[in-house]
Amino acid sequence: MAAKKQVEGIVMLHNLYTRLENVLPMPEPGQRAELDLGCGDGEYALALAERRPDVYVIAADMLLGRVRKVQKRVLRDHLTNLHVLKSESRVLISRTIPDAFLDRVNLLCPDPWPKAKHRCHRLITSDIMMQFARILKPDGVFHFSTDNAEYLEIADRTVAESGLFVPSDLSLIADVADIKTGFELLWESEGKTVTHRAWRKL
Numbered sequence: 001m002a003a004k005k006q007v008e009g010i011v012m013l014h015n016l017y018t019r020l021e022n023v024l025p026m027p028e029p030g031q032r033a034e035l036d037l038g039c040g041d042g043e044y045a046l047a048l049a050e051r052r053p054d055v056y057v058i059a060a061d062m063l064l065g066r067v068r069k070v071q072k073r074v075l076r077d078h079l080t081n082l083h084v085l086k087s088e089s090r091v092l093i094s095r096t097i098p099d100a101f102l103d104r105v106n107l108l109c110p111d112p113w114p115k116a117k118h119r120c121h122r123l124i125t126s127d128i129m130m131q132f133a134r135i136l137k138p139d140g141v142f143h144f145s146t147d148n149a150e151y152l153e154i155a156d157r158t159v160a161e162s163g164l165f166v167p168s169d170l171s172l173i174a175d176v177a178d179i180k181t182g183f184e185l186l187w188e189s190e191g192k193t194v195t196h197r198a199w200r201k202l
């Protein structure tokens with residue numbers, strides 16, 4: 001438990017070797033579980049946790065200010081099924097989350113890092129696809145959205161090349177199609193189109 005530090009109930013992941021079961025209560029056997037990766041102000045995770053109290057939801061972001069905001073809503077609305085982590089995404093998915101843990105990973109409007117010198121910061125890589133496949137249950141879903149055409153192309157190509165997922169129609173995310181994240185609303189207010197994709201783990 002040494003790695004667990006609570007800030008108003010937020011779990012802070014500082015240690016590369018922390019296992020999720022040591023810092024969070026685990027879902028019940030068979031309980032549906034979802035991750036909102038890079039959750040920002042947590043609109044997706046909060047809306048999901050509120051409408052589906054039977055779903056175990058994790059909201060994770062590396063910025064303390066953002067996860068604090070989410071945790072305040074968790075406390076205000078008594079959302080016992082939403083767990084808030086301050087964590088770097090690559091560490092969380094490659095080390096902390098157990099195998100076959102999640103039904104859906106949501107990566108919504110991640111930073112596209114359009115400048116060539118920043119491309120190394122992009123989350124979508126072949127390595128990440130292997131980790132998504134590892135942490136998803138069989139038939140688990142990878143849900144992605146972006147307003148950036150180049151990042152969409154990169155995501156399509158990277159997922160296809162991984163050979164670990166099959167493209168799906170949006171029926172796999174129909175239950176959350178009405179949830180708009182803060183960044184989705186922002187891009188739409190600027191006249192941009194946010195495209196959603198869903199892939200099913202093979």
Ligand SMILES: C[S@@+](CC[C@H](N)C(=O)[O-])C[C@H]1O[C@@H](n2cnc3c(N)ncnc32)[C@H](O)[C@@H]1O
Nearest residue numbers: 038039040061062063088089108109181182183
């Ligand atoms: C553009 S915002 C999108 C937030 C939210 N998903 C939405 O759609 O409104 C990207 C978020 O990812 C977080 N983020 C970026 N890189 C990250 C990383 N490597 N680990 C954890 N969080 C990260 C940022 O702090 C930011 O909150």
